[in-house]
Amino acid sequence: MATSSSTLPENGPVEEDEMMFGAESGWVEPLTSCDHLATSLSSDLAHIPTPDTPCNRCQNPSENWLCLCCKEVLCSRFVNKHMLQHFRETNHSVALSYSDLSVWCFTCDAYLNAEVILQLRPVYETAYILKFGEAPPFHIGEHPKVEDQ
Numbered sequence: 001m002a003t004s005s006s007t008l009p010e011n012g013p014v015e016e017d018e019m020m021f022g023a024e025s026g027w028v029e030p031l032t033s034c035d036h037l038a039t040s041l042s043s044d045l046a047h048i049p050t051p052d053t054p055c056n057r058c059q060n061p062s063e064n065w066l067c068l069c070c071k072e073v074l075c076s077r078f079v080n081k082h083m084l085q086h087f088r089e090t091n092h093s094v095a096l097s098y099s100d101l102s103v104w105c106f107t108c109d110a111y112l113n114a115e116v117i118l119q120l121r122p123v124y125e126t127a128y129i130l131k132f133g134e135a136p137p138f139h140i141g142e143h144p145k146v147e148d149q
């Protein structure tokens with residue numbers, strides 16, 4: 001049950017500038033529950049597009065999000081805001097970032113903790129494996145083939 005520390009992905013848009021850490025600036029704790037998962041999650045999240053899938057609308061190759069409802073890949077609010085537009089058009093609330101695997105609920109307007117929220121763990125793990133080629137460190141799998149560093 002050793003928790004390996006070195007291979008965890010950054011859990012959110014961590015800025016290099018953390019001098020104000022602790023003040024009421026950008027960083028907030030991800031939520032450990034969200035009322036919108038029941039209506040926002042696809043029933044088949046075992047099969048998702050690969051993390052290098054471009055935005056469905058503008059073909060932007062990076063900073064994309066995966067809609068966890070319809071599995072569309074769309075770009076972030078820092079590119080052309082296509083995932084935000086998608087939420088406004090469809091009310092699909094929950095999306096997973098392919099840049100850092102964080103999960104965002106547009107309705108809660110907050111990050112969700114995919115390691116704690118059971119409904120999110122399978123898709124988080126699937127995305128992690130697609131992105132990094134191995135299971136995430138917290139995963140207690142039957143196959144001990146992940147090498148700890």
Ligand SMILES: [Zn+2]
Pocket residue numbers: 055056057058059060074075079080081082
């Ligand atoms: Zn786009």
Ligand SMILES: [Zn+2]
Pocket residue numbers: 067068069070071072086090092
């Ligand atoms: Zn969607």
Ligand SMILES: [Zn+2]
Pocket residue numbers: 034035036037093105106107108109
């Ligand atoms: Zn929510």
